[in-house]
Amino acid sequence: MYIGIDLGGTNIAAGLVGDNGTILIKGSVPTMRQRPTEEIIKDMAELAKKLMSEYGTDISEIKAVGIGCPGTINFETGEVVYANNIKMDHYPLAQTFRKYLDLPVKVDNDANCAAMGEYISTGNGVDSFLFVTLGTGVGGGLVLNGKIFRGFNGAAGEVGHMTLVSGGEVCSCGKTGCWEAYASVTALIRQTKAAMEAHPDSLMNKIAKNVGKVSGRTAFEAAKQGDEVGKSVVEQYVRYIADGIVSCENFMQPEIIAIGGGISREGNYLMNPIREYASVKGYNRFMPKSKIITAKLFNDAGIVGAAMIAQGSFA
């Protein structure tokens, strides 16, 4: 049995995870990210202990703990080299955690953990598996031969910061034209607002007014109700996603590409045009094609993946 912890900017989520990747029990507490980091770490350990107690598990039954954390992680040492959302700079996360719960600990980037979770859940043991998450940003992780591919420095997998429009929109990373600046939910909201302003009579304006805000759903909802401007926003947004997916495919040809994040809940309304674009525009015309699927675990992916990365390191 393993413990998987997903340290997010809003909540700490954790679970006991069986050797096969099944969540046995899970729970969460608020991160309150402005407080001293060690208090957050202590709460992570307390949450883990609470779950063990609730499930009637002794510490001797837990083989290791995996922690998914945003930012740049030194996977070997368990140090958070840099994180922005929860302020950490060369912070010894693994070491600090063990002060409160003394078990073998592995820390990895949160997107890597989510990728591993989805791989365990939907990857069926394929040799190559790419997970892409479309949320506030665009993140991802690549699983080769059952292991996260980290590059030579541990920093690989930042698919959201591949250039999609050279010289285009400024990205939060400081570069221009990143995929994230076009295919994230943040980007979709920006695109929706621009279209609403240019077309005040679009149904999107009415929907946003009813709900009280513009969200990642506004354009999709209007499009589904037949609004032409909404349709064109969705069409262009889906094209941005598909163009980046095909970039990944042409470079790496993973057997499965799984798309997750909030937007993936749009299901086949989103996925079918992506699959169609990849089928027509992918460079490879003569060999089998990457299978493009919807991710399944949503918020549980980080818990499962962190636990399974710990398993891979200590088993």
Added chain:
Amino acid sequence: MYIGIDLGGTNIAAGLVGDNGTILIKGSVPTMRQRPTEEIIKDMAELAKKLMSEYGTDISEIKAVGIGCPGTINFETGEVVYANNIKMDHYPLAQTFRKYLDLPVKVDNDANCAAMGEYISTGNGVDSFLFVTLGTGVGGGLVLNGKIFRGFNGAAGEVGHMTLVSGGEVCSCGKTGCWEAYASVTALIRQTKAAMEAHPDSLMNKIAKNVGKVSGRTAFEAAKQGDEVGKSVVEQYVRYIADGIVSCENFMQPEIIAIGGGISREGNYLMNPIREYASVKGYNRFMPKSKIITAKLFNDAGIVGAAMIAQGSFA
């Protein structure tokens, strides 16, 4: 000892290659690609036999033959699934070659062979190595743990067909906005011609008139002589290259990225701005960075790489 053969649209180049990747003797004959394919294959075998004879080598001393070929290759079977330049459609290249020279044969994509050749020459045994070639097109190959990464279907490594400008220039592959459509020499010539037309008094027009044509060197030469329009063409072209290099880096973080192809002969005039852009704009700010170097072997890369891929398969 191995034989490496690089089957190009213009020439067949071949060499005897030592176990350490050194070319012992090499030669070439014209491909004459319009003739029946089997005649081309026969000439490949004849060239190999001629080199063996000139070097005083008996067939028993050759462990295997590697052949680099443009197009989609089935690496397992030695079949050319599809090639456009030298017309082949499900053509049994390895099998046909063995009719004329009966040795173990491996066939791989020509860009993969060049990548392996450069890896052997400059990669120093690093875990992850990306080769990018800027020529008529933009090609590449990724070497992970000493082996070409092929993806699940053998078609990986097509970095030139990652999107750089979503919805941009139509690429020869049928998609729009490919890196190749902006960073190839073909693209540079298009960009140069457009700037010459817009600025008839640019030095580029004089240079092109003297040489008799616009080439990939026209803008670089004008820029080096201080021509402002030439400088801006080069600056934008280098940005396109750098933007794609950073995409590869952000995704895969290879320890070394080697840039080859004719344009790489511009040396540090080309490489330094690419390195500077990657240093400032690469997503990874806190861990060591990919080393960006100039490829070394040029036309010999395909011979060496094909031979070394054969070595890796049969050793």
